[in-house]
Amino acid sequence: MTEAGTDGPSIVFHGATMQLGERTLWHDVNMSIREGEFIAVLGPNASGKTTLMRVLLGLSQLTGGDVHVLGRPPRRGSPLIGYVPQRRTLDPDLPVRGRDLVTMGMEGLHWGFWPGSKADRRVIDEAIKQVEASHYADRPIGRMSGGEQQRLLLAQALVGGPRLLLLDEPLANLDLRNQEAITQLIARVARAGNLTVLLVTHDINPMLPVMDRVIYIARGDMVIGLPDEIITSETLSVLYGAPVQVIRDNQGRYLCSGTIQ
Amino acid sequence: MPAFSWNILADIAEQLQYPFMAHAYAAGIIVAIVAGIVGYFVVLRSLSFAAHALSHVGFAGATGAVVIGVSPVFGLLVFTVGAAVGMGLLGKRLHGRDVAIGIVLAWTLGLGVLFLSLYSGYATEAYALLFGQILGISLRDVYITLVAAAVTLAIVAALYRPLLFASVDAEVAEARGVPVQFLSVAFMVVLALAVSEAVQVVGILLIFALLVTPAAITEHVTARPAKAIGLAIVLALAFTLVGLFISFYVPYPVSFFITTLAFATYLGVRLYDWLARRGRLFHRPAQ
Numbered sequence: 001m002t003e004a005g006t007d008g009p010s011i012v013f014h015g016a017t018m019q020l021g022e023r024t025l026w027h028d029v030n031m032s033i034r035e036g037e038f039i040a041v042l043g044p045n046a047s048g049k050t051t052l053m054r055v056l057l058g059l060s061q062l063t064g065g066d067v068h069v070l071g072r073p074p075r076r077g078s079p080l081i082g083y084v085p086q087r088r089t090l091d092p093d094l095p096v097r098g099r100d101l102v103t104m105g106m107e108g109l110h111w112g113f114w115p116g117s118k119a120d121r122r123v124i125d126e127a128i129k130q131v132e133a134s135h136y137a138d139r140p141i142g143r144m145s146g147g148e149q150q151r152l153l154l155a156q157a158l159v160g161g162p163r164l165l166l167l168d169e170p171l172a173n174l175d176l177r178n179q180e181a182i183t184q185l186i187a188r189v190a191r192a193g194n195l196t197v198l199l200v201t202h203d204i205n206p207m208l209p210v211m212d213r214v215i216y217i218a219r220g221d222m223v224i225g226l227p228d229e230i231i232t233s234e235t236l237s238v239l240y241g242a243p244v245q246v247i248r249d250n251q252g253r254y255l256c257s258g259t260i261q
Numbered sequence: 262m263p264a265f266s267w268n269i270l271a272d273i274a275e276q277l278q279y280p281f282m283a284h285a286y287a288a289g290i291i292v293a294i295v296a297g298i299v300g301y302f303v304v305l306r307s308l309s310f311a312a313h314a315l316s317h318v319g320f321a322g323a324t325g326a327v328v329i330g331v332s333p334v335f336g337l338l339v340f341t342v343g344a345a346v347g348m349g350l351l352g353k354r355l356h357g358r359d360v361a362i363g364i365v366l367a368w369t370l371g372l373g374v375l376f377l378s379l380y381s382g383y384a385t386e387a388y389a390l391l392f393g394q395i396l397g398i399s400l401r402d403v404y405i406t407l408v409a410a411a412v413t414l415a416i417v418a419a420l421y422r423p424l425l426f427a428s429v430d431a432e433v434a435e436a437r438g439v440p441v442q443f444l445s446v447a448f449m450v451v452l453a454l455a456v457s458e459a460v461q462v463v464g465i466l467l468i469f470a471l472l473v474t475p476a477a478i479t480e481h482v483t484a485r486p487a488k489a490i491g492l493a494i495v496l497a498l499a500f501t502l503v504g505l506f507i508s509f510y511v512p513y514p515v516s517f518f519i520t521t522l523a524f525a526t527y528l529g530v531r532l533y534d535w536l537a538r539r540g541r542l543f544h545r546p547a548q
Contacts (some may be wrong), residue, residue: 113421
């Protein structure tokens with residue numbers, strides 16, 4: 001487990017332990033994530049990736065140890081965190097436009113019904129432009145493709161001016177071309193705002209060009225490091241307690257054989 | 262009976278001469294506005310069945326109230342709000358439990374029938390409760406409805422933005438600190454109030470026409486929330502007022518006209534949609 005440098009860490013775990021019922025998701029984790037880092041979070045299903053997101057969002061509590069997000073304990077509803085949860089299929093008849101979805105990210109936190117100011121509308125337009133969705137933002141969200149919806153959900157997360165972006169499997173159910181496009185978009189947006197990104201994914205390969213480090217969660221253990229350090233036959237075999245072979249193809253992509261992924 | 266003339270304004274003026282018509286128009290307008298707004302969220306949150314269930318529960322409450330000598334509206338309100346809170350708290354556990362809910366509300370309807378039989382000379386009350394009795398509304402009822410509607414609308418206005426967020430994207434809303442659970446229960450209470458008000462106009466069995474159909478129609482027309490709500494209100498008003506107007510000359514129940522107008526409009530919009538999609542007969546402008 002590597003410790004990061006001293007320049008204003010974005011997330012710090014101290015002896016963090018998470019237990020859900022009988023299972024220990026992770027145990028005595030010490031790690032630190034720098035501001036602006038792009039971290040991919042990997043691991044098999046039900047290993048605790050989504051729980052990690054929930055802990056950072058303040059929706060779940062660690063059973064042991066502590067975690068600090070941007071210098072403070074996690075707080076529900078912190079405006080400093082943008083969250084894009086796992087995609088669900090939206091009802092095609094949903095009477096809401098893409099633009100409205102983005103607007104909610106800003107307006108939905110306030111009581112009352114009065115529409116926002118011109119300045120607010122500019123921020124929303126900016127966010128939509130940033131995700132390159134200006135030409136279809138006014139269409140009903142239910143009738144958009146997966147990639148289009150994903151961009152608008154990203155805009156919704158950006159509209160609050162976050163410093164940390166949490167994305168749970170944003171590339172699921174997207175075709176290869178869209179996966180690349182969305183990955184590049186997230187990286188661009190993160191660089192522009194110096195945002196820290198934690199992105200849960202099943203497949204590391206689309207992330208390789210843009211990410212800094214990898215968090216790998218499996219069987220009660222969470223490790224962080226460079227992909228070369230973590231995604232190796234040795235490390236993964238130890239993590240899974242079973243023989244895992246990792247091969248790199250001639251493009252640098254990782255292929256795993258064994259009981260996982 | 263006065264005859265229909267093509268001078269609509271004169272006709273309306275003539276109808277308003279009769280207090281029962283004036284009350285009916287007043288109550289109709291108030292209820293239609295509430296139904297339009299609340300109906301939008303009912304459709305958005307997929308609560309049409311819950312709305313239906315609440316009206317059945319209300320029936321048992323209303324009839325039970327009369328049996329113990331209390332005002333039926335009071336019984337209606339108590340039962341619907343109680344059931345609403347219960348449903349709101351059960352929340353996600355109700356998902357896909359249509360069968361269980363259906364069984365419970367079939368029983369509440371049976372309860373209502375029992376209460377009816379316990380109180381003789383009740384036939385007209387029952388009819389009014391089941392099918393609406395807008396032509397029998399007193400001035401006092403209009404005032405009560407006005408107050409209830411004002412309260413309902415005030416609550417919706419206060420909850421509007423977070424409610425919209427929680428209805429469209431509950432997970433993100435929760436992560437951003439929106440009190441999703443509280444809003445669920447609060448909206449169910451709003452729904453109970455709206456159902457209780459609408460029952461006066463169209464009765465328990467025909468709630469759908471006012472609460473669900475207008476919003477269901479607007480779903481096919483626009484995707485902008487503000488526009489959708491506005492249109493739902495306009496439609497609910499149109500169905501109610503035109504239905505009332507017609508019933509003055511044609512002696513059939515008002516609720517029949519209201520539901521027929523609603524249904525016809527819904528059919529028309531669906532047909533238009535289908536034609537536009539099939540033959541591209543019309544160029545559909547971007548919304």
